[in-house]
Amino acid sequence: MTTVANSVGQKKGFGATLWDWLTTVDHKKIGILYLIGGGFFFVLGGIEAMLIRLQLLIPNNDFVSAGFFNELITMHGTTMIFLAAMPLLFGFMNAIVPLQIGARDVAFPFINSLGFWMFFFGGLFLNLSWFLDAAPDAGWTSYASLSIASTGHGIDFYAIGLQIAGAGTLMAGINFLVTIINMRAPGMTYMRMPLFTWTTFVASALILFAFPPLTIGIFFLTFDRMFGGNFFDHTAGGNTIIWEHIFWIFGHPEVYILILPAFGIFSEIFSVFARKRLFGYSAMVFATVLIGFLGFMVWAHHMFTVGLGPTANAIFAVATMAIAVPTGVKIFNWLLTIWGGSIKITTPMLYALGFIPSFVMGGVTGVQQGAAPLDYQLHDSYFIVAHFHYVIVGGVVLAILAATHYWWPKMFGTMLSEKLGKITFWFFFIGFHMTFFLQHFLGLMGMPRRVWTYMDGQGWNLFNMISTIGAILMAIGVIVLIINIIMTTAKNVRVGNDPWEDGRTLEWAIPSPPPFYNFAQTPLVRGLDTYWIEKQEGHNGYTAAEPVTDIHMPNGSIIPFFMTLGLFIAGFGAMYRVDHSWGLAVLIFGLAFTFLMMALRSIKDDLGYYVTKDQIRRTERGRD
Amino acid sequence: MMKGLKKWRLVTLLAALTIILSGCGEEYLSTLLPAGEVGQDQFNLLLLTTGIMILVMAVVFTIYFIALAKFRRKKLGDSHMPKDVEGSHKLEFIWTAIPILLVIIMAVPTVYYTYKLGDVSAMEATDDEGNAENLVVNVTAKLYWWEFEYPDHGIVTSQELVVPTGEKVYFNLISSDVKHSFWIPAIGGKLDTNVENVNKFYLTFDKESKDLEDGVFYGKCAELCGPSHALMDFKVKTMSPDKFDNWVAAMKETEGATASADSADAGEAAFQQSCLACHAVSAVGTSGASAPNLTTFGDRNRVAGFLEHDKQNTIDWIKDPQKYKPGNLMPAFDSLSDEDLDAIADYLLDLKVEE
Amino acid sequence: MDLNTKFTPQSWPDHPETATMEAKNKFVGFWLFLGGETVLFATLFATYLALKNSVPDGNEFRTETLFELPLVFVMTMLLLTSSLTSVYAMYHMKNYNFKAMQVWLAITGFLGLGFLALEVYEFNHYIHLGFTFGNSAFSSAFYTLVGTHGLHVAIGLVWLTLLILRNAKRGLNLYNATKYYTFSLYWHFIDVVWVFIFTVVYLMGVVG
Structure with missing residues (x-):
């Protein structure tokens, strides 16, 4: 029993290993990088959340100061959305989608690496604000009048950090789209694609159309704050409502960018652990596309109280409610998938089963907020805090945790402990409902969101205290997960191709973890749930579409890392240009460095290399 | 007969909701104890939407718990192979049509109240002597x-x-x-x-x-x-x-x-x-x-x-x-x-x- | 892929820009990228329209008095012509006529450079009048929209120069055919955006 490492080389020193990860363009490794980066920021955002809840434990608390509290809420929201939830999902998309469609890599391995480094350096830039100045403090939405008025460099860190990370996200989106359009194995028609691939596809399309407005919005903010622009200064003719529109034209699709892949993950899990094909597959695909489409039509429901007038409010209210229909279709199809199945309660399935009631509650409160006149009461109250945490935590985070347990063996070749996994689930699940359920009522009882503290005697004390205790339970759940990961890695019990035994899609037909070229021969796809079909016919593995031939693979490159480093340096220059004369020089140097790297990439022929038939045969034999 | 029964159920549900919700919060601060017509309109909309949503949740949770209880591998045996079902057009139609109906039921009062609460045309009204009426x-x-x-x-x-x-x-x-x-x-x-x-x-x-x-x-x-x-x-x-x-x-x-x-x-x-x-x-x-x-x-x-x-x-x-x-x-x-x-x-x- | 494969006009594929897997990916990816760019410019246009002529009290810069159509018309002609010459270049690429393609692309580049020079002159002129970036919300929106387009032209010129120079010795192959093709797509896109700028900003600005 030899490992894959043999085919790549012998055991490497630390320097070589580091170089390998810095230059990698392998989608599986980049997936792991995304998980590490996203996981780090997830813990960071979680610590911020804990500080927020501790401050709100009792009335008139002075555990943190008012200004610091605003930095905490801003960074918690920004970190969780941009630097934790999305990258973690990208991690699974990277690691799994090419396997599901029978591809050897993504369409643009180089850009894939670039996208990761831009996310990582953008996140780093944003978080350096804690040490270098003050963190941004105008909320993750950074509404213009406040974000323009905010002193210090906090908002500058927000603008430049998100600009860099956002560009990376856009690249990742285009990459997934092209991968899915062009790189599907023979026979993998669109209507045979696993739901996770489908949702990745639609979410990537949303990224493509939603991120450019964010880019522009942040440029306006940057210009206004650092380069004398007047977009949001009403005394010079500017208008702050423009920011709100641009932000939500991005921000609402962003919610679907997060939740659609989560839907995909759960669709896979339900089907596998109910041992039954997904009920109403084509309806599920249609509902995914429809949700993605409607996602662009409803942004102004975040702005019902801005004063857009009754006609705009009425239109957006009805459009918002319409989204309930395709979402409902999905819920019922999941229910009918497990109905009549053979349900095995594994950790991933436990998360999927916990997701249904949690997400349904988050969904129905969403419809309530869609009713504009009712939203006049709910908007910017704790009700909305409860709502979006039910959707994001009850939907996206549960999906990320489920996927972690579900695909861990495929990505790392060893199973996370089921026992600890279930302990994590129960702490997290109970803690989650404890934290957020009562917040609906806090909102209805008149508590505005984003409040640093609250006075005694408003009837909010008990619910806030329960909420904080719930948050502690969630934190315990996450700590148990981390222990689980460490223990599992230490034990390192290897598993075979299909450790859950009920795998249905192509990724389970190849070794865990897969060899660097994924498929020794390109697979032939003969229907939905390819691997399940093969298993039903008594095959182990997949049907090949071609004989063993040389495989073309891309070269690794350090250029993505350096390109991003240039932008990272330029960011500091742009920000400190206002205070220091050296700022401009640093800005120009950083940009020039990035352009130089781009030119290098453009001028050099990078044609990749071939893995020969012999090498493939040797690797595959070593495995058996 | 069935229709009447359903209506009656909705009314009881709404009445129960009113009682539960009004137990929450302080009179001078809570949206659940409205002290004005606007707040009352909004509270009514809250009751209506909550009622409908609880009905939806009841349906979902019922199917969910029955499925969970009935179709466990523990009970069915490890070797049990469930029958694969591709889907059902009839069911897809039902759970598309009913939500559409429910959305319409909510959309009508939503649009009505949006215009009602947005009506400030009487703001500038004056009486015969030119004094503001409001x-x-x-x-x-x-x-x-x-x-x-x-x-x-x-x-x-x-x-x-x-x-x-x-x-x-x-x-x-x-x-x-x-x-x-x-x-x-x-x-x-x-x-x-x-x-x-x-x-x-x-x-x-x-x-x-x-x-x-x-x-x-x-x-x-x-x-x-x-x-x-x-x-x-x-x-x-x-x-x-x-x-x-x-x-x-x-x-x-x-x-x-x-x-x-x-x-x-x-x-x-x-x-x-x-x-x-x-x-x-x-x-x-x-x-x-x-x-x-x-x-x-x-x-x-x-x-x-x-x-x-x-x-x-x-x-x-x-x-x-x-x-x-x-x-x-x-x-x-x-x-x-x-x-x-x-x-x-x-x-x-x-x-x-x-x- | 073997770069040393020698093609003749007969063996050269009909669609060299999508002849290999990498080329297909680049082709589709670039179209998608242009889709994103469209949304990006749409956001800029929407903002410009919202802030058009929106100035503080006492500020007299307005589209009607500021813009001069003759100059902008010349710029438009330069860019439209450059789009046409890039079409010629692509025609020659499909016929495996490397020299002619390079020449037509060079002409495209010079026309683009002319456009950019006139734009720099135009901006410089406005700034001397006092219509600076920070003059009003209108000026910020104007410079950002038109400037972003100008930046795209500049980036396109750098890209083009690199393409022409790096391939001068290598000649045409299936590796760089896509690069040339995506450049021409990009150039057409810039041209289309300019047509919208010319209409929305200048024509509608002067007519009122």
């Missing part, structure tokens, strides 16, 4: 306080909104620095105070506030506006139209009131020295002051909108406002002697227009 209040939100101007009466006040009961009160909302949002939860939903345009809406106050625990409704800022966003509270006094007219008259009588440096009252003299440049003590005027109008300070329920209304808090506030409301624009007056502070506090607490 009370209009101009609200200006500032870091971190509220200014209320009554343009038809030529008076202005701050921190405490005084309004008559039983009639529509129209509001012009704007902010003078960063965006805020004007919210009186027990009376009705909020509207933002933008920096670049005036937002208009109305509220109706159906209950006199004197019977409430503090004698006032609580108002909140609902848009993050800086460090002291949480403390940007205001209070609302509602009273019968007669009493309101008296209050307006009393406010008008303060015309020309000022503080004199030569006053025998040491507090008034000190106030003239240190405070009058920013804080007016006459209610007659328009909005646009740099600091809250203090004409009715003695009538108020809170110091700075949120502190207990007593002398010590008044003194503490004047000495170090940043300690209590970080980021507000009032400078600290810690150089004032204790005697002066004491006298100013006494003077302020005596500033009243209500009897």
Whole structure:
């Protein structure tokens, strides 16, 4: 029993290993990088959340100061959305989608690496604000009048950090789209694609159309704050409502960018652990596309109280409610998938089963907020805090945790402990409902969101205290997960191709973890749930579409890392240009460095290399 | 028959919901205990949507729990192979059509109320003599306080909104620095105070506030506006139209009131020295002051909108406002002697227009 | 892929820009990228329209008095012509006529450079009049929209120069055919955006 490492080389020193990860363009490794980066920021955002809840434990608390509290809420929201939830999902998309469609890599391995480094350096830039100045403090939405008025460099860190990370996200989106359009194995028609691939596809399309407005919005903010622009200064003719529109034209699709892949993950899990094909597959695909489409039509429901007038409010209210229909279709199809199945309660399935009631509650409160006149009461109250945490935590985070347990063996070749996994689930699940359920009522009882503290005697004390205790339970759940990961890695019990035994899609037909070229021969796809079909016919593995031939693979490159480093340096220059004369020089140097790297990439022929038939045969034999 | 039964079920559900929901919160602050028509409309919409949503959840949870109980591998055996079902057009149709119906049921009142609550056409209406038919209040939100101007009466006040009961009160909302949002939860939903345009809406106050625990409704800022966003509270006094007219008259009588440096009252003299440049003590005027109008300070329920209304808090506030409301624009007056502070506090607490 | 494969006009594929897997990916990816760019410019246009002539009290810069159509018309002609010459270049690429392609692309580049020079002159002129980036919300929106387009032209010129120079010795192959093709797509896109700028900003600005 030899490992894959043999085919790549012998055991490497630390320097070589580091170089390998810095230059990698392998989608599986980049997936792991995304998980590490996203996981780090997830813990960071979680610590911020804990500080927020501790401050709100009792009335008139002075555990943190008012200004610091605003930095905490801003960074918690920004970190969780941009630097934790999305990258973690990208991690699974990277690691799994090419396997599901029978591809050897993504369409643009180089850009894939670039996208990761831009996310990582953008996140780093944003978080350096804690040490270098003050963190941004105008909320993750950074509404213009406040974000323009905010002193210090906090908002500058927000603008430049998100600009860099956002560009990376856009690249990742285009990459997934092209991968899915062009790189599907023979026979993998669109209507045979696993739901996770489908949702990745639609979410990537949303990224493509939603991120450019964010880019522009942040440029306006940057210009206004650092380069004398007047977009949001009403005394010079500017208008702050423009920011709100641009932000939500991005921000609402962003919610679907997060939740659609989560839907995909759960669709896979339900089907596998109910041992039954997904009920109403084509309806599920249609509902995914429809949700993605409607996602662009409803942004102004975040702005019902801005004063857009009754006609705009009425239109957006009805459009918002319409989204309930395709979402409902999905819920019922999941229910009918497990109905009549053979349900095995594994950790991933436990998360999927916990997701249904949690997400349904988050969904129905969403419809309530869609009713504009009712939203006049709910908007910017704790009700909305409860709502979006039910959707994001009850939907996206549960999906990320489920996927972690579900695909861990495929990505790392060893199973996370089921026992600890279930302990994590129960702490997290109970803690989650404890934290957020009562917040609906806090909102209805008149508590505005984003409040640093609250006075005694408003009837909010008990619910806030329960909420904080719930948050502690969630934190315990996450700590148990981390222990689980460490223990599992230490034990390192290897598993075979299909450790859950009920795998249905192509990724389970190849070794865990897969060899660097994924498929020794390109697979032939003969229907939905390819691997399940093969298993039903008594095959182990997949049907090949071609004989063993040389495989073309891309070269690794350090250029993505350096390109991003240039932008990272330029960011500091742009920000400190206002205070220091050296700022401009640093800005120009950083940009020039990035352009130089781009030119290098453009001028050099990078044609990749071939893995020969012999090498493939040797690797595959070593495995058996 | 079935239809009647369903209707009856919905009514009981709604009745039960009303009871459960109204158990929550304080009368002067909770959206669940509406004290005005706007809030009541919104509460009714909350009941309707909650009712429908609970029905939906009941259906989902029933299928969910039955499936969970019936189709466990533990019971069916490890080798059990369920039958693969591709889907069902009939079912897909049902769970598309029924939600569409439910959405329509919710959409109709939503659109109706959106237009109803957005109707401010009567704002400018005048009677034959050219007097305004409706009370209009101009609200200006500032870091971190509220200014209320009554343009038809030529008076202005701050921190405490005084309004008559039983009639529509129209509001012009704007902010003078960063965006805020004007919210009186027990009376009705909020509207933002933008920096670049005036937002208009109305509220109706159906209950006199004197019977409430503090004698006032609580108002909140609902848009993050800086460090002291949480403390940007205001209070609302509602009273019968007669009493309101008296209050307006009393406010008008303060015309020309000022503080004199030569006053025998040491507090008034000190106030003239240190405070009058920013804080007016006459209610007659328009909005646009740099600091809250203090004409009715003695009538108020809170110091700075949120502190207990007593002398010590008044003194503490004047000495170090940043300690209590970080980021507000009032400078600290810690150089004032204790005697002066004491006298100013006494003077302020005596500033009243209500009897 | 073997770069040393020698093609003749006969063996050269009909669609060299999508002849290999990498080329197909680049082709589709670039179209998608242009889709994103469209949304990006749409956001800029929407903002410009919202802030058009929105100035503080006492500021007299307006579209009607500021813009001069003759100059902008010349710029438009330059860019439209450059789009046409890039079409010629692509025609020659499909016929495996490397020299002609390079020449037509060079002409495209010079026309683009002319456009850019006139734009720099135009901006410089406005700034001398006092219509600076920070003059008003209108000026910020104007410079950002038109400037972003100008930046795209500049980036396109750098890209083109690199393409022409790096391939001068290598000649045409299936590796760089896509690069040339995506450049021409990009150039057409810039041209289309300019047509919208010319209409929305200048024509509608002057006519009122």
